[in-house]
Amino acid sequence: QVKQATNQIVMNCADIDIITASYAPQGDEEVHATGFNYQNEDEKVTLSFPSTLQKGTGMLKIDFVGELNDKMKGFYRSKYTTPGGDTRYAAVTQFEATDARRAFPCWDEPAIKATFDISLVVPKDRVALSNMNVVDRKPYPDDESLVEVKFARTPTMSTYLVAFVVGEYDFVEARSLDGVLVRVYTPVGKAEQGKFAQEGNVAAKTLPFYKDYFNVPYPLPKIDLIAIADFAAGAMENWGLVTYRETALLIDPKNSCSSSRQWVALVVGHELAHQWFGNLVTMEWWTHLWLNEGFASWIEYLCVDHCFPEYDIWTQFVSADYTRAQELDALDNSHPIEVSVGHPSEVDEIFDAISYSKGASVIRMLHDYIGDEDFRKGMNLYLTKFQQKNAATEDLWDSLEKASGKPIAAVMNTWTKQMGFPLIYVEAEQQEDDKVLKLVQKKFCASGPYAGEDFPMWMVPISICTSDDPTCAKVQILMDKPELTLVLKDTKPEQWVKLNLGTVGFYRTQYSPEMLESLIPAIKDLSLPPVDRLGLQNDLFSLARAGIISTVEVLKVMEAFVNEPNYTVWSDLSCNLGILSTLLSHTDFYEEIQVFVRDVFSPIGERLGWDPKPGEGHLDALLRGLVLGKLGKAGHKATLEEARRRFKDHVEGKHILSADLRSPVYVTILKHGDSSTLDTMLKLHKQADMQEEKNRIERVLGAISQPELIQKVLSFALSEEVRPQDTVSVIGGVAGGSKQGRKAAWKFVRDNWEELYNRYQGGFLISRLIKLTVDGFANDKMAAEVK
Numbered sequence: 041q042v043k044q045a046t047n048q049i050v051m052n053c054a055d056i057d058i059i060t061a062s063y064a065p066q067g068d069e070e071v072h073a074t075g076f077n078y079q080n081e082d083e084k085v086t087l088s089f090p091s092t093l094q095k096g097t098g099m100l101k102i103d104f105v106g107e108l109n110d111k112m113k114g115f116y117r118s119k120y121t122t123p124g125g126d127t128r129y130a131a132v133t134q135f136e137a138t139d140a141r142r143a144f145p146c147w148d149e150p151a152i153k154a155t156f157d158i159s160l161v162v163p164k165d166r167v168a169l170s171n172m173n174v175v176d177r178k179p180y181p182d183d184e185s186l187v188e189v190k191f192a193r194t195p196t197m198s199t200y201l202v203a204f205v206v207g208e209y210d211f212v213e214a215r216s217l218d219g220v221l222v223r224v225y226t227p228v229g230k231a232e233q234g235k236f237a238q239e240g241n242v243a244a245k246t247l248p249f250y251k252d253y254f255n256v257p258y259p260l261p262k263i264d265l266i267a268i269a270d271f272a273a274g275a276m277e278n279w280g281l282v283t284y285r286e287t288a289l290l291i292d293p294k295n296s297c298s299s300s301r302q303w304v305a306l307v308v309g310h311e312l313a314h315q316w317f318g319n320l321v322t323m324e325w326w327t328h329l330w331l332n333e334g335f336a337s338w339i340e341y342l343c344v345d346h347c348f349p350e351y352d353i354w355t356q357f358v359s360a361d362y363t364r365a366q367e368l369d370a371l372d373n374s375h376p377i378e379v380s381v382g383h384p385s386e387v388d389e390i391f392d393a394i395s396y397s398k399g400a401s402v403i404r405m406l407h408d409y410i411g412d413e414d415f416r417k418g419m420n421l422y423l424t425k426f427q428q429k430n431a432a433t434e435d436l437w438d439s440l441e442k443a444s445g446k447p448i449a450a451v452m453n454t455w456t457k458q459m460g461f462p463l464i465y466v467e468a469e470q471q472e473d474d475k476v477l478k479l480v481q482k483k484f485c486a487s488g489p490y491a492g493e494d495f496p497m498w499m500v501p502i503s504i505c506t507s508d509d510p511t512c513a514k515v516q517i518l519m520d521k522p523e524l525t526l527v528l529k530d531t532k533p534e535q536w537v538k539l540n541l542g543t544v545g546f547y548r549t550q551y552s553p554e555m556l557e558s559l560i561p562a563i564k565d566l567s568l569p570p571v572d573r574l575g576l577q578n579d580l581f582s583l584a585r586a587g588i589i590s591t592v593e594v595l596k597v598m599e600a601f602v603n604e605p606n607y608t609v610w611s612d613l614s615c616n617l618g619i620l621s622t623l624l625s626h627t628d629f630y631e632e633i634q635v636f637v638r639d640v641f642s643p644i645g646e647r648l649g650w651d652p653k654p655g656e657g658h659l660d661a662l663l664r665g666l667v668l669g670k671l672g673k674a675g676h677k678a679t680l681e682e683a684r685r686r687f688k689d690h691v692e693g694k695h696i697l698s699a700d701l702r703s704p705v706y707v708t709i710l711k712h713g714d715s716s717t718l719d720t721m722l723k724l725h726k727q728a729d730m731q732e733e734k735n736r737i738e739r740v741l742g743a744i745s746q747p748e749l750i751q752k753v754l755s756f757a758l759s760e761e762v763r764p765q766d767t768v769s770v771i772g773g774v775a776g777g778s779k780q781g782r783k784a785a786w787k788f789v790r791d792n793w794e795e796l797y798n799r800y801q802g803g804f805l806i807s808r809l810i811k812l813t814v815d816g817f818a819n820d821k822m823a824a825e826v827k
């Protein structure tokens with residue numbers, strides 16, 4: 041529609057040659073454009089017409105040539121090997137955030153929605169898919185090896201969600217309970233590996249779960265989930281045609297480990313949530329990207345908790361997202377959840393832990409503050425009001441405010457419009473049968489006590505419980521000022537007090553020494569729930585890293601975890617000890633911390649043993665892998681010997697390692713291995729048929745410690761053997777594997793910067809690479825060098 045008479049049309053376009061363009065006003069003769077002026081920097085083209093295009097509707101026709109590129113964005117090719125060993129290419133798309141313009145000229149902004157009628161001309165023996173179902177398929181007139189496949193018209197949608205795929209695939213299919221046709225496409229010969237995503241999770245449970253949760257049906261007649269060999273992100277929610285890395289979709293009953301199953305469940309849950317939240321209702325502009333990603337990163341857990349209650353997935357959320365977000369958001373160079381962005385390169389940058397993990401964490405806090413029933417009402421209001429349209433953060437707050445009657449915008453603005461989060465300092469004073477609590481909030485900084493001039497403030501929903509009932513809040517208040525005093529009635533001197541039940545509030549807590557002391561027995565006797573033990577421990581480590589409390593005191597608290605049975609608590613603890621151990625690798629205390637780690641992990645290692653016991657489940661398998669890996673890396677003798685024995689049997693084909701034991705065994709033998717160990721691992725890598733196994737090996741190779749072998753791993757990272765999207769985790773593994781590795785990886789990244797930069801074109805993989813490589817450095821000289 042021409043809204044204002046003009047002789048120019050400006051649209052997005054990148055790496056495309058326009059051959060002809062014409063505009064035909066409705067019922068009038070077409071006018072050919074005479075000039076195509078490309079503004080490459082802005083990824084735009086201006087079409088100039090010889091006469092004025094008058095106000096009114098019409099048809100713009102463009103004949104153009106694009107490139108099937110190797111950049112994993114836009115319309116690109118993905119390499120695969122056939123069961124017969126031939127190398128072939130599939131043609132696939134990845135448009136988010138701003139790459140639809142590489143496939144066709146368009147107005148490539150989320151708020152400019154349109155319907156799409158897509159036809160593909162493809163070799164007749166290839167699978168051709170797009171967002172919608174096929175409505176027509178006929179021979180292509182000029183070439184009998186080709187067919188023309190026409191797809192149904194899409195609903196009104198944004199360009200970044202358009203997708204098409206041409207290649208060779210097998211599939212499994214089922215109809216979900218609510219009648220939607222669900223197909224999982226896999227590489228040829230591997231249809232079996234699509235069954236977990238299809239039956240275990242998607243078809244049977246996820247779609248109806250969301251339909252019920254939002255009270256809005258899935259609007260398309262079909263949904264395809266497809267595994268793509270070369271794929272930059274983890275997965276992409278294209279409407280009706282969701283694309284995945286192979287490792288985020290395929291599960292082999294024998295060769296996939298428990299953490300892969302869980303990952304597939306989470307990713308599928310995430311992308312399917314976007315079909316409503318993101319696709320049906322889309323953010324107005326990329327500033328509100330967090331709405332999409334934060335929300336999906338929260339609800340994926342709700343969905344997995346529904347499908348797999350045995351995963352205890354919400355506790356894992358705290359370790360995977362909540363603490364990770366706090367880690368980043370405590371840095372001076374963090375950014376607010378809502379951030380203004382313009383150029384495409386800025387858009388790429390906000391696909392980070394703030395949008396995802398902090399976004400998810402503040403939504404979890406909000407959900408808790410509102411309550412599930414009103415939250416759902418608000419969601420339904422929002423999704424029905426804005427369907428096929430766009431919305432901004434305020435629109436979601438409006439709907440939730442209407443549904444709950446609570447001051448949602450006022451509370452949430454303090455979390456999304458300013459960066460950072462508070463540290464709440466708390467002390468208690470006994471007054472007869474009551475305890476008087478004094479709370480103070482101050483911004484939490486990773487670099488030490490906040491010393492800024494302004495005093496940022498948050499509206500913090502605070503819950504407090506006592507040893508009377510550790511699972512139920514005795515008091516709930518909204519802390520909306522810097523300091524607060526409150527009285528806990530009937531709380532005896534011997535009773536302990538804990539803030540932040542369930543580790544839901546997005547803040548850290550610093551207890552007075554007495555209050556902390558009184559909580560220790562509740563860790564030891566497990567009367568404090570797992571997620572609270574986890575949160576407490578994580579706060580302590582983080583306060584120590586910030587220099588606010590003593591590291592020695594924190595390590596003493598570790599003794600209280602001798603009876604710890606919970607996988608996620610161990611996993612978070614292990615992570616914190618890992619960070620400490622990296623720090624200490626710059627000092628003379630490295631050996632001592634290794635001894636400490638062995639002491640902490642040996643009792644649980646002995647309890648678990650190497651082989652699953654009858655009746656064990658998902659979390660036992662994860663815990664065993666974690667503990668054995670940790671002990672093995674730290675040089676625990678018995679673990680090392682057993683790992684070597686099992687590895688030998690595995691390689692000789694005498695006894696194949698169960699999938700859950702592979703990572704811990706691989707990492708142990710590599711850490712203490714030599715060049716022949718590395719060669720054996722590289723051979724296993726070459727032989728592996730599943731991408732999961734290849735990735736498993738790639739991630740642990742960096743554990744090797746001899747300098748010349750480290751170099752070999754680094755060269756391997758850039759070789760043909762490693763898929764381009766996986767190079768980053770090989771180099772990251774080297775940087776995280778040892779002190780020598782860290783230096784070598786950093787040098788390698790600098791030496792190969794041009795190649796790496798070209799490969800990832802400034803996308804989010806390059807930021808991940810830098811983060812992984814420089815994470816462990818701990819002195820000013822290195823900081824300056826990195827800058």
Ligand code: BES
Binds near residue numbers: 310333
């Ligand atoms: N929309 C994203 C995919 C994406 C990421 C596109 C970055 C462009 C740039 C998708 O919904 C997503 O978030 N994928 C995650 C996996 C998810 C389970 C957290 C990913 O790719 O890491």
Ligand code: ZN
Binds near residue numbers: 314332
């Ligand atoms: Zn997402």
